[in-house]
Amino acid sequence: AQRVTQPEKLLSVFKGAPVELKCNYSYSGSPELFWYVQYSRQRLQLLLRHISRESIKGFTADLNKGETSFHLKKPFAQEEDSAMYYCALIRGSTLGRLYFGRGTQLTVWP
Amino acid sequence: DAGVIQSPRHEVTEMGQEVTLRCKPISGHDYLFWYRQTMMRGLELLIYFNNNVPIDDSGMPEDRFSAKMPNASFSTLKIQPSEPRDSAVYFCASSFWPAGELFFGEGSRLTVL
Numbered sequence: 564a565q566r567v568t569q570p571e572k573l574l575s576v577f578k579g580a581p582v583e584l585k586c587n588y589s590y591s592g593s594p595e596l597f598w599y600v601q602y603s604r605q606r607l608q609l610l611l612r613h614i615s616r617e618s619i620k621g622f623t624a625d626l627n628k629g630e631t632s633f634h635l636k637k638p639f640a641q642e643e644d645s646a647m648y649y650c651a652l653i654r655g656s657t658l659g660r661l662y663f664g665r666g667t668q669l670t671v672w673p
Numbered sequence: 674d675a676g677v678i679q680s681p682r683h684e685v686t687e688m689g690q691e692v693t694l695r696c697k698p699i700s701g702h703d704y705l706f707w708y709r710q711t712m713m714r715g716l717e718l719l720i721y722f723n724n725n726v727p728i729d730d731s732g733m734p735e736d737r738f739s740a741k742m743p744n745a746s747f748s749t750l751k752i753q754p755s756e757p758r759d760s761a762v763y764f765c766a767s768s769f770w771p772a773g774e775l776f777f778g779e780g781s782r783l784t785v786l
Contacts, residue, residue: 595772606676606776606777606779607766607777608777609775649716653772659706659721659723659772660718660729663715663716663717665715
């Protein structure tokens with residue numbers, strides 16, 4: 564069963580435009596949610612996690628339990644934001660098992 | 674620290690051959706994970722270790738796959754015999770605790786002909 568869904572494989576915006584990368588999950592408990600990012604020729608790395616409630620590189624993500632979503636947002640996209648973004652989930656009952664979505668390739672055009 | 678180190682970066686082999694992928698986690702990390710990435714299935718957890726002990730290997734596809742962690746600084750993922758459907762990028766990652774930030778290696782791209 565697909566636990567993390569990222570409906571868009573590809574997303575393109577122009578520099579300065581707002582961007583939202585969608586992530587929906589299926590889990591009835593209290594999940595821990597993450598966004599990982601892979602820039603070109605770099606390693607997959609953590610961008611942010613919902614319990615931190617941080618803004619990293621201008622990105623924020625809010626956990627909406629009612630809609631079971633954890634969308635990643637940035638008000639003004641930059642060219643250097645172009646990358647592959649993965650939403651991921653840990654269920655409380657299976658610590659260590661991180662479920663990844665299929666990823667969204669974001670391209671920010673100049 | 675150089676981060677998680679994986680070798681080889683690329684491997685091309687023929688069906689039926691044995692493949693061994695290697696990983697050195699970040700020093701001090703007690704958890705080590707092996708992931709496989711394919712177009713069809715995305716990133717899947719194969720197995721993870723805590724203090725060198727396998728904790729969850731339910732993601733290992735079949736008996737052809739085996740993983741070991743003989744000490745805190747080294748792990749291997751072995752496929753014997755390899756098949757074309759094993760072609761994928763295999764990632765190793767490590768972390769301080771099971772729900773913590775994962776630090777990934779650069780991956781080993783395996784092609785089985």
